[in-house]
Amino acid sequence: MAKAKFVYSFGNKEAEGSGSMKELLGGKGAGLAEMTMIGLPVPAGFTITTEVCDLYYKNGKKYPAGLVEEVEKHVKKLEKTTGKKLGDPSDPLLVSVRSGAAVSMPGMMETILNLGLTDKSVEGLAKKTGNKRFALDAYRRFIMMYGSTAMGISREKFDHAFDQIKETVTRKRLKLAASVKVGDTDVNEDELGALISNFKALYKKEIKKDFPQDPIEQLWGAIGAVFGSWMADKAITYRKVEKLVGVKGTAVNIVQMVFGNMGSNSGTGVCFTRDPNTGENKFYGDYLVNAQGEDVVAGIRTPIKLSDFEKHDPKAYKQLCAVRKTLETHYKEMQDLEFTVEEGTLYMLQCRTGKRSPAAAFKIAVDMVTEKLISKETAVSRIKTSDIEGIFYPAIDKSQVQQLKSEFIVNGIDAVPGAACGKVYFSAAKAEEMADLNEKVILVRKETSPEDVGGMHAAQGILTATGGKTSHAAVVARGWGKCCIVGCEKLEIDYAKKMFKANGITVKEGEFITLDGSSGNVYKGELKLVAPKLPESYQTIMKWVDEVRTVKVRTNADTPYDATHARKLGAEGIGLCRTEHMFFDSEERILAIREMIIADNSQNRKKALAKLLPFQTKDFEGIFKAMDGYGVTIRLIDPPLHEFVPHDEAGQKALAKAVGKTFEEVRQRVEQLHEANPMLGHRGCRLTITYPEILEMQVTAIITAACKQTKKGVKVYPEIMIPLVVDAVELALLEKQVRKTADAIIAKQAVKVTYLVGTMIETPRAALLADQIAGHADFFSFGTNDLTQMTLGMSRDDAGKFLPDYIDENKAGVFRLDPFQSLDQAGVGLLIKTGIEKGRSAKPSLKIGICGEHGGDSESVKFCCRAGMNYVSASPFRVPVARLAAAQAAIADKASAGPGVKAVKKTVKKAGPKKEKKATSTAAKKTASPKATTKK
Structure with a gap:
C-alpha cells in the first residue's frame, strides 16, 4: 500500500496540489496551489494536510508516523528553492505559518509571521537588507505573535509593553504633544531593540523558558498551535453556529516570507474583486504602506484606498488589476485576496470566494450571468438561505457604535434573525392592547403558549427566558417573520412587579428595548433600525428560480x-x-x-x-x-382541549360566570381535561x-x-x-x-x-x-x-x-x-x-x-x-x-x-x-x- 502523503508543495511555478483539493489542503492551501498553477506570483511554501489534523486528534494528539520526516524534506526543498536557510546568521529564510480549513472559519489561529528569526539571524537579516530597523521590527512582531498565538500569552501584555516604549521614550524623543498619537513606525532602532528585550523577558516570565532560538523548534511550536486551535472553544462554537459538520480539520501552510514592511515602496493589502457590500463591479479594498499583513486586519494604522494605492505605486497596482481579472475569469466568482508588495514586487498570499452582503450576493450573481461568466443555473445555485433571510429582515444600524456598547443588556439564543424595537409588555393581552394604540411592542415572557398568539402577532419582537430554536415562541415567530430571542437564561422576569432584570440592569414595563435576532443581543432603549430594501437583482434571481423548479411551494x-x-x-x-x-x-x-x-x-x-x-x-x-x-x-x-381553558382560579371563575356554570363545575371539567x-x-x-x-x-x-x-x-x-x-x-x-x-x-x-x-x-x-x-x-x-x-x-x-x-x-x-x-x-x-x-x-x-x-x-x-x-x-x-x-x-x-x-x-x-x-x-x-x- 502506498505511503500516505501528508505535505504538498506550492509556489515557484510548481504545485503538487490544486484548487479542487480544498478538503485535503484547506482553503488557503488549495488557493495557493491553484494560483501557482495559473502562473500568478506566489511565494514558495508547503501545506500540511487536514488529514494530519484529523489523525492528530484520533491518535491522542500525536503526529502520524512519517510526518516529521516529510516536513524536514519539504523544509530542505524550500531552502533550495529560495537559496536561504532557516536560522542562517548571514541570510536567514523566514516563513509564515497559517491555518486553513476547507471552509473559511473565523476563530481559527491567527498567522505567525517572520518565523525563523533568532538573536543571531536578526543581525544577518539586518546586514543582508541594509535595513536594521526593518529586521528589528520583524523580530518584535515574531516574538509577539509566537508568544500570544502559539504559547497563549495575553496579547494585551505585549501591547502594553509596546505602548510603554512609545509613550515614555519615543514621545519624549520626538517631543510630541499629548494629543498627538505615537505610531508604530515612529519607534526607532534603539527603541525596537529595547522592546525586543522587554518582549523576551515577558516571554520568560510567562512560559518559564527563554524564547526559542532554534528555528525548527519554533516551526513545530507553530504547527502544534495551528492544530490546537482547531479544538479551541471559539472555533468549536463557530462550527456549531454554522452547522459545519464532517470537516476533517485544519491544514497548516508554511510560506516563504515576503516583506511589506521594508520601506515606502513596500506594503500589504486586502481586497475584493467586487464591492462585497453592494455587489458593484469595482475593485474594493485597502492597502497599508510599509506594513505586514496583520496590521491591516488589526486596524492599528489607517490604510489607504486602492485608488490611492494606484497613485502611490502605479506599477504594482497594474499588476494587482491583472491578477484581479485573471482570478475572476478563472474562478468565475468574486474573490477575496491578500497580497504583499516587497520593494515594488507583487506577491499573492491568498485567494478565496469572497464573503458578501445578501444584497451583494444577488447583484453579483445576476451581473456575472449578464457578463456571461456563469449560467442562470449557477447563479441560482450560489444564493444561500442566509442571503434570502438577510434581504427581508430589518437590521440594527451598526453605525450606532457607542449605543451598541453602552446599551447592551444580555444575550440569548438567536431564534429568528432581524431586529425589533418596542416597549416591553409582559402579557399577551397588554401587548395587544398597546399595539391597538399604535405602540411598538416587545412581548417578554418566561415562555409562550397558544394563548399568547394574539400578543405575539401584535408584537414587533418576542423575548423569552426559556426555550430553544424550536420552542413555541421560535416556531410561531418564524412563521410571522418576527424577530425572536429565546433561552435568555439570565433574564429574571417578575410578572407581579412588571419588570425584568439581567446583568444588574432593570427594565420596567413600558420601557423601550431593542432585539437583535441575528446575534441574540438585547439592548436598552430604541436603537435605529435599517428597513429591508429588496434589490432588483433579487426579483431577477427569483424569476430564474421559478423557471427552474418543478415542485410547488405553498x-x-x-x-x-x-x-x-x-x-x-x-x-x-x-x-x-x-x-x-x-x-x-x-x-x-x-x-x-x-x-x-x-x-x-x-x-x-x-x-x-x-x-x-x-x-x-x-x-x-x-x-x-x-x-x-x-x-x-x-x-x-x-x-x-385543555390548551383552550384557563388553569388559574381567577380565569376559571370568570369563565364560570360567563357560561352560567358554578366555579366547581368549571374546575372539575378542567381537571378532567388534564x-x-x-x-x-x-x-x-x-x-x-x-x-x-x-x-x-x-x-x-x-x-x-x-x-x-x-x-x-x-x-x-x-x-x-x-x-x-x-x-x-x-x-x-x-x-x-x-x-x-x-x-x-x-x-x-x-x-x-x-x-x-x-x-x-x-x-x-x-x-x-x-x-x-x-x-x-x-x-x-x-x-x-x-x-x-x-x-x-x-x-x-x-x-x-x-x-x-x-x-x-x-x-x-x-x-x-x-x-x-x-x-x-x-x-x-x-x-x-x-x-x-x-x-x-x-x-x-x-x-x-x-x-x-x-x-x-x-x-x-x-x-x-x-x-x-x-x-x-x-x-x-x-x-x-x-x-x-x-x-x-x-x-x-x-x-x-x-x-x-x-x-x-x-x-x-x-x-x-x-x-x-x-x-x-x-x-x-x-x-x-x-x-x-x-x-x-
Missing part, C-alpha cells in the same frame, strides 16, 4: 393577512391553515370555544359551536379570496371522533365560505385535512362525515365547488400503513413536527436539554443537524419515503406535500423534492427560501441525471394536478371545471 397561513403576504412572496397556495389559531382571535371566539368545552352534552356543544361558525366562515372567505386560483389545505382542530402526555393524548382526529359536532361546524364553515366566494368569481379549491390518523378505519369514518356535510351544502347552494379530503401523516403507524390509508385520502401532507417527535421519542420543547450533545460530533455525534430544524433524513425521512411509496402504490394520483416546519428548511426541501412530493409548505417568510431550495434541487437533479432522478420526476408528473379530478368527492366530480382543476 405556505402555512392562518389568516387572510398571512395568506396575502405569503402570496406576495411567491406562495402557490396554502399547505397548512391551523383552525385552532383562529379561536384566539377575539374574546368572543375564545369564550365560545370554552363554552363548547365546558358543555356537558352534544346539544349544548352545538349551541356554543354555532357562535363560532360565522367567525370561521368569515376567516375562510378571506383566506380563499387571498389565495384565488390556488389550493388551500385546512387542518381540522388539532390541539388537546393529560399526562397531551402530545400523545386526546387530540387531532380523536377529538372529532369523540365530538363529531366540531368537525361538522368546521366543514360547514369551510364549504359555506367556498360557496360564497365561488359565487363572487373567486376560484376556490378547499382541501380538508384530518390530522393525526393512525388507521384507515379511523380516516374512513371521518372522511364519510366530511363528505356528507360538504356535499349537502354544495347541493343546497347549487354552486360548483371542487374540494379534496386528505390526511396529515404525522404518526409512524400512518406512514407504515399508508397504502391502506390512501384508499380514503385525496392527498397526504406530512406533518414532520410531530412525526419527528414520535419517531425519535423526543419532545421538541424539552430536547434542548440534551440535544446539543447529540449534535456535537465531539460528544455523541448522533445527528448531523438538529432534527427539529432540519429533517432527520435517515430515520424520519425513511418513514416519509415509505409513506409516499405505499400511498402511491394504492393511489397513483395521490397528491403529496409537507407542512411541518421543515418545509422552510433548505436541506429538508431538497429531500422532499428528491422523494417525489408535489409541493412543500413553509411559513410565509420562508416561502422564498423554499422556492430557492426547490430550484437548487432541480438543478442538482439535472446535473446528476441518474436513473433515480428520472423515476422521481416521473412519479411527480404522474401525481400532478391533471390527475386530481379522480380524487374528488361525488358532488365535486359533478361540478368540477377541467380548467379549474388543471390550474391548482
Whole structure:
C-alpha cells in the first residue's frame, strides 16, 4: 500500500496540489496551489494536510508516523528553492505559518509571521537588507505573535509593553504633544531593540523558558498551535453556529516570507474583486504602506484606498488589476485576496470566494450571468438561505457604535434573525392592547403558549427566558417573520412587579428595548433600525428560480393577512391553515370555544359551536379570496382541549360566570381535561371522533365560505385535512362525515365547488400503513413536527436539554443537524419515503406535500423534492427560501441525471394536478371545471 502523503508543495511555478483539493489542503492551501498553477506570483511554501489534523486528534494528539520526516524534506526543498536557510546568521529564510480549513472559519489561529528569526539571524537579516530597523521590527512582531498565538500569552501584555516604549521614550524623543498619537513606525532602532528585550523577558516570565532560538523548534511550536486551535472553544462554537459538520480539520501552510514592511515602496493589502457590500463591479479594498499583513486586519494604522494605492505605486497596482481579472475569469466568482508588495514586487498570499452582503450576493450573481461568466443555473445555485433571510429582515444600524456598547443588556439564543424595537409588555393581552394604540411592542415572557398568539402577532419582537430554536415562541415567530430571542437564561422576569432584570440592569414595563435576532443581543432603549430594501437583482434571481423548479411551494397561513403576504412572496397556495389559531382571535371566539368545552352534552356543544361558525366562515372567505386560483389545505382542530381553558382560579371563575356554570363545575371539567402526555393524548382526529359536532361546524364553515366566494368569481379549491390518523378505519369514518356535510351544502347552494379530503401523516403507524390509508385520502401532507417527535421519542420543547450533545460530533455525534430544524433524513425521512411509496402504490394520483416546519428548511426541501412530493409548505417568510431550495434541487437533479432522478420526476408528473379530478368527492366530480382543476 502506498505511503500516505501528508505535505504538498506550492509556489515557484510548481504545485503538487490544486484548487479542487480544498478538503485535503484547506482553503488557503488549495488557493495557493491553484494560483501557482495559473502562473500568478506566489511565494514558495508547503501545506500540511487536514488529514494530519484529523489523525492528530484520533491518535491522542500525536503526529502520524512519517510526518516529521516529510516536513524536514519539504523544509530542505524550500531552502533550495529560495537559496536561504532557516536560522542562517548571514541570510536567514523566514516563513509564515497559517491555518486553513476547507471552509473559511473565523476563530481559527491567527498567522505567525517572520518565523525563523533568532538573536543571531536578526543581525544577518539586518546586514543582508541594509535595513536594521526593518529586521528589528520583524523580530518584535515574531516574538509577539509566537508568544500570544502559539504559547497563549495575553496579547494585551505585549501591547502594553509596546505602548510603554512609545509613550515614555519615543514621545519624549520626538517631543510630541499629548494629543498627538505615537505610531508604530515612529519607534526607532534603539527603541525596537529595547522592546525586543522587554518582549523576551515577558516571554520568560510567562512560559518559564527563554524564547526559542532554534528555528525548527519554533516551526513545530507553530504547527502544534495551528492544530490546537482547531479544538479551541471559539472555533468549536463557530462550527456549531454554522452547522459545519464532517470537516476533517485544519491544514497548516508554511510560506516563504515576503516583506511589506521594508520601506515606502513596500506594503500589504486586502481586497475584493467586487464591492462585497453592494455587489458593484469595482475593485474594493485597502492597502497599508510599509506594513505586514496583520496590521491591516488589526486596524492599528489607517490604510489607504486602492485608488490611492494606484497613485502611490502605479506599477504594482497594474499588476494587482491583472491578477484581479485573471482570478475572476478563472474562478468565475468574486474573490477575496491578500497580497504583499516587497520593494515594488507583487506577491499573492491568498485567494478565496469572497464573503458578501445578501444584497451583494444577488447583484453579483445576476451581473456575472449578464457578463456571461456563469449560467442562470449557477447563479441560482450560489444564493444561500442566509442571503434570502438577510434581504427581508430589518437590521440594527451598526453605525450606532457607542449605543451598541453602552446599551447592551444580555444575550440569548438567536431564534429568528432581524431586529425589533418596542416597549416591553409582559402579557399577551397588554401587548395587544398597546399595539391597538399604535405602540411598538416587545412581548417578554418566561415562555409562550397558544394563548399568547394574539400578543405575539401584535408584537414587533418576542423575548423569552426559556426555550430553544424550536420552542413555541421560535416556531410561531418564524412563521410571522418576527424577530425572536429565546433561552435568555439570565433574564429574571417578575410578572407581579412588571419588570425584568439581567446583568444588574432593570427594565420596567413600558420601557423601550431593542432585539437583535441575528446575534441574540438585547439592548436598552430604541436603537435605529435599517428597513429591508429588496434589490432588483433579487426579483431577477427569483424569476430564474421559478423557471427552474418543478415542485410547488405553498405556505402555512392562518389568516387572510398571512395568506396575502405569503402570496406576495411567491406562495402557490396554502399547505397548512391551523383552525385552532383562529379561536384566539377575539374574546368572543375564545369564550365560545370554552363554552363548547365546558358543555356537558352534544346539544349544548352545538349551541356554543354555532357562535363560532360565522367567525370561521368569515376567516375562510378571506383566506380563499387571498389565495384565488390556488389550493388551500385546512387542518381540522388539532390541539388537546385543555390548551383552550384557563388553569388559574381567577380565569376559571370568570369563565364560570360567563357560561352560567358554578366555579366547581368549571374546575372539575378542567381537571378532567388534564393529560399526562397531551402530545400523545386526546387530540387531532380523536377529538372529532369523540365530538363529531366540531368537525361538522368546521366543514360547514369551510364549504359555506367556498360557496360564497365561488359565487363572487373567486376560484376556490378547499382541501380538508384530518390530522393525526393512525388507521384507515379511523380516516374512513371521518372522511364519510366530511363528505356528507360538504356535499349537502354544495347541493343546497347549487354552486360548483371542487374540494379534496386528505390526511396529515404525522404518526409512524400512518406512514407504515399508508397504502391502506390512501384508499380514503385525496392527498397526504406530512406533518414532520410531530412525526419527528414520535419517531425519535423526543419532545421538541424539552430536547434542548440534551440535544446539543447529540449534535456535537465531539460528544455523541448522533445527528448531523438538529432534527427539529432540519429533517432527520435517515430515520424520519425513511418513514416519509415509505409513506409516499405505499400511498402511491394504492393511489397513483395521490397528491403529496409537507407542512411541518421543515418545509422552510433548505436541506429538508431538497429531500422532499428528491422523494417525489408535489409541493412543500413553509411559513410565509420562508416561502422564498423554499422556492430557492426547490430550484437548487432541480438543478442538482439535472446535473446528476441518474436513473433515480428520472423515476422521481416521473412519479411527480404522474401525481400532478391533471390527475386530481379522480380524487374528488361525488358532488365535486359533478361540478368540477377541467380548467379549474388543471390550474391548482
